[in-house]
Amino acid sequence: MLDRTVRNPKKRVRSRTIGAVALAACTGLVLTACGSTKDSVASGSGDSDGTGKVGVILPLLTSPFWQSYNDYVPKMAKSEGVDALKTVNSNSDPSQQITDINNQLNQGVKGLVVAPLDSAAIEAGLDQAERKGVPVVAVDVAPEKGKVAMVVRANNVAYGEKACEYLGEHITSGKVVQIMGDLASVNGRDRSEAFRACVKEKFPKLKVLEIPAKWESDTAASKLDTLLNANPDIKGIYMQAGGVYLAPTLQTLKSKGMLKKTGEAGHITIVSNDGISQEFDAIRKGEIDATVSQPADLYAKYGMYYIKAAMEGKTFQPGPTDHDSTIVKLPSGILEDQLPAPLVTKDNVDDAALWGNTV
Numbered sequence: 001m002l003d004r005t006v007r008n009p010k011k012r013v014r015s016r017t018i019g020a021v022a023l024a025a026c027t028g029l030v031l032t033a034c035g036s037t038k039d040s041v042a043s044g045s046g047d048s049d050g051t052g053k054v055g056v057i058l059p060l061l062t063s064p065f066w067q068s069y070n071d072y073v074p075k076m077a078k079s080e081g082v083d084a085l086k087t088v089n090s091n092s093d094p095s096q097q098i099t100d101i102n103n104q105l106n107q108g109v110k111g112l113v114v115a116p117l118d119s120a121a122i123e124a125g126l127d128q129a130e131r132k133g134v135p136v137v138a139v140d141v142a143p144e145k146g147k148v149a150m151v152v153r154a155n156n157v158a159y160g161e162k163a164c165e166y167l168g169e170h171i172t173s174g175k176v177v178q179i180m181g182d183l184a185s186v187n188g189r190d191r192s193e194a195f196r197a198c199v200k201e202k203f204p205k206l207k208v209l210e211i212p213a214k215w216e217s218d219t220a221a222s223k224l225d226t227l228l229n230a231n232p233d234i235k236g237i238y239m240q241a242g243g244v245y246l247a248p249t250l251q252t253l254k255s256k257g258m259l260k261k262t263g264e265a266g267h268i269t270i271v272s273n274d275g276i277s278q279e280f281d282a283i284r285k286g287e288i289d290a291t292v293s294q295p296a297d298l299y300a301k302y303g304m305y306y307i308k309a310a311m312e313g314k315t316f317q318p319g320p321t322d323h324d325s326t327i328v329k330l331p332s333g334i335l336e337d338q339l340p341a342p343l344v345t346k347d348n349v350d351d352a353a354l355w356g357n358t359v
Helices: 016-027 064-079 094-106 123-131 156-170 186-202 217-230 242-255 277-285 296-311
Strands: 053-058 111-114 136-139 150-154 174-180 206-212 236-239 269-274 290-293 326-329 335-339
Touching: 053 064, 053 094, 053 296, 064 242, 064 296, 094 111, 094 123, 111 296, 136 296, 150 156, 150 296, 156 186, 156 236, 156 269, 156 290, 174 186, 174 217, 186 206, 206 217, 217 242, 236 242, 242 269, 242 277, 277 290, 296 335
Parallel strands: 053 111, 111 136, 136 150, 150 335, 174 206, 174 236, 236 269, 269 290
Antiparallel strands: 326 335
């Protein structure tokens, strides 16, 4: 879960799977640019001009990641020429999010940018938008069903794999914990399943213990405390969302005398997801070891870009884009622009191109 268009100057290597999908998709395209945001294809009617109010619905505002995204929205809307209304916070309630969508539609918005809380429940809101002819762009979470013009999201499978590989390279054997997100969200499922599968395949000497925490800091803290009481010998932790899990995890470890800095005896290797400035500070202090930077700035930028394109009647094709990402077609048939999400360690934590260093 960046006010400027921040791109990492060092292009990251995409997964072989995504690259293969992209290559296969591009091979079949002749006249249209593969995934290009410069050469999109106009749809049949061609009578839309891309104007009108756009509603922007947030999942929550208790996480520094979503607070940063919220700050980027008006700036990116302005830069992309989108007339965005003040953001609406669904406050971690999927039912409230459907109500928020209906309220925005009743206000006459011509487009919606939504960060779904529940991959399945969001269908009701998407159906309402489709009935009114209002295009929707989903940010961060892909819906399981329902119509959206584009999903703007990083590859969450890669999040779990990067965390697994980092821990596996630094821990030869022993217990590691993954503090999971909400499994009602495709993000929580992708990260959890990818981490679990990667450990099983590549690092069988590691034993994975799991904490389902539903993106809730209090739940993470209480369940981690209980787990540590029974397993004081854990060697690694994977936090699926630093924005909500970083503080409670560090506080819990500190309260038990288990927060040792990198290089100290008893240090627990910790990998996170989000890329917020608080994680970067923790890396610099040696409290955690790495995080995957989820591009809050680019979520806002391309959420605005794609909703404007959808309101203009434009469509896109699978393949590499002109902004170091890849558009893929999901099993549901929905298109997803998978933005780059680099691993951040002490070696590159001060990189000025990282959005967490710009807020």
